[in-house]
Amino acid sequence: MGFSVTAAFALLMIACLVAFGAVMAVLDTNLKAINAAEKQQTRLKLEKANTDFQIVSINATNTTISTYDLQVVIYNDGSTTLKTGDFSVLVDGVLENFTCNVSYLFPLKSALISVTNLPGTVGSTHRLEIVSGNGVAKFAEYTVS
Amino acid sequence: MGFGECAAHIILFIAVVIVASSLSVMMATTVQKISMGIEQQGNRVQKLLTTDFEIINDPANIPTKTIGTSTAYVFYVKNTGTDSFPLTNHTITVMIDGSLISPSNVTTTPALLKPGQTGEVDVITTLSAGDHTIRIVLYNGVSASLEFTV
Numbered sequence: 001m002g003f004s005v006t007a008a009f010a011l012l013m014i015a016c017l018v019a020f021g022a023v024m025a026v027l028d029t030n031l032k033a034i035n036a037a038e039k040q041q042t043r044l045k046l047e048k049a050n051t052d053f054q055i056v057s058i059n060a061t062n063t064t065i066s067t068y069d070l071q072v073v074i075y076n077d078g079s080t081t082l083k084t085g086d087f088s089v090l091v092d093g094v095l096e097n098f099t100c101n102v103s104y105l106f107p108l109k110s111a112l113i114s115v116t117n118l119p120g121t122v123g124s125t126h127r128l129e130i131v132s133g134n135g136v137a138k139f140a141e142y143t144v145s
Numbered sequence: 146m147g148f149g150e151c152a153a154h155i156i157l158f159i160a161v162v163i164v165a166s167s168l169s170v171m172m173a174t175t176v177q178k179i180s181m182g183i184e185q186q187g188n189r190v191q192k193l194l195t196t197d198f199e200i201i202n203d204p205a206n207i208p209t210k211t212i213g214t215s216t217a218y219v220f221y222v223k224n225t226g227t228d229s230f231p232l233t234n235h236t237i238t239v240m241i242d243g244s245l246i247s248p249s250n251v252t253t254t255p256a257l258l259k260p261g262q263t264g265e266v267d268v269i270t271t272l273s274a275g276d277h278t279i280r281i282v283l284y285n286g287v288s289a290s291l292e293f294t295v
Contacts, residue, residue: 004158008165015169019176026180030187037194040227044197048225086261088223093206095221095263127206133261135199135225 044134051136052078055128056110058142062122068144070115074130076105084111086133091118092126120144192285197226200281200291201263207293210267212252217267220279220291224258230283232258232266238282239268246270 056075062068070091076082084100101112113130120126124144131137201223208219222232230236234251250269258264266281272295280290 004154004161007158008161011162011165011169015172019172022176022180023183026183030183033191034187034194037191041194041197044225044227083261088201088221088263090201090203090206090221093203093208094219095265127203129201129203131199131201131223131263133223133225135201135223137201139203 047080048134048136050079051082051132051134052076053082053105053130053132053136053138055130055138055140058128058140060118060120060126060142060144062120062144063117066119066121067117068120068122070118070128070142072113072115072128072130072140073110074105074113074138075110076107079107080134081106082132082134084113087113088131089113089115090129090131091115093129189285192228193287195226195228196230196283196285196287197224198230198258198281198283198287198289199223199225200279200289202291202293204291204293207295212267212269215250215269216271217252217269218272218295220266220268220281221263222258222266222281222289223263224260226287227260229257229259230285230287232256232264236284237266239266240280240282241268241270241272242277 053074053076056073059071060068061071072089082105084102084105087098087100089096089098096115096118098113098115100114102109105111118126122144126142126144128140128142129137199222201221209216210219211217224230232253233256234248234253237251237253239246239251246268252267254265255262268279274295276292276294278290278292280288282288
């Protein structure tokens with residue numbers, strides 16, 4: 001009787017320890033992953049809060065009777081380096097393809113964004129929206145000359 | 146201690162070991178299920194934390210396009226998180242002014258939106274002139290909304 005109780009207790013004890021170990025291992029891995037994700041989220045929020053850029057100048061020059069080319073200079077007056085490939089340019093609400101003279105827009109530096117073959121005649125007014133990779137948007141209006 | 150008593154002890158010992166082993170196996174199965182649950186929940190929380198997006202349209206200038214014979218409003222969605230997410234009419238929910246838009250009236254490109262990328266959500270619906278609100282909800286519950294005018 002005495003040995004049976006000891007054997008049962010030992011078996012259950014070992015099972016409990018193994019189970020506890022398994023749960024702790026999974027919990028540890030998960031908590032580490034969640035912690036890393038939370039850090040990433042905080043970093044993104046900080047980056048967004050520190051992101052600011054200005055549309056410095058807009059040059060819209062007509063190329064044909066009904067189309068024009070757009071050149072926009074933007075200036076990074078925030079403290080986050082922005083990847084220009086992640087920018088989005090919307091003209092009159094429509095997403096347009098663009099080129100930029102730099103790949104990264106560093107703080108206190110300017111970049112030139114060019115969009116070609118936009119529909120519009122001389123004297124027509126248009127709305128421009130530039131959105132950075134982290135979602136900060138700037139708006140401007142311009143007239144084609 | 147006779148043979149009978151010894152046999153009784155052995156039988157009792159074997160019975161106790163069997164019961165204890167059964168309990169251990171049951172415990173192992175339950176713990177395995179709990180571990181899997183914790184892992185799944187952890188992955189879900191991790192995805193929630195790393196998924197983020199914005200509707201980047203010019204609120205005063207929502208473009209339209211013709212799909213078949215219907216007119217669709219075009220909304221641009223930008224992935225501002227650090228994880229890619231699926232962008233299909235079955236993985237997102239679109240609501241305009243609180244009304245659910247049927248997935249059959251929603252078309253999207255591309256199917257997977259990578260971080261920094263901008264996708265397109267075309268919504269076939271009829272909107273009266275004035276102000277409206279669109280809300281897009283992703284598969285994991287992360288949502289973004291935009292007030293716009295047509």
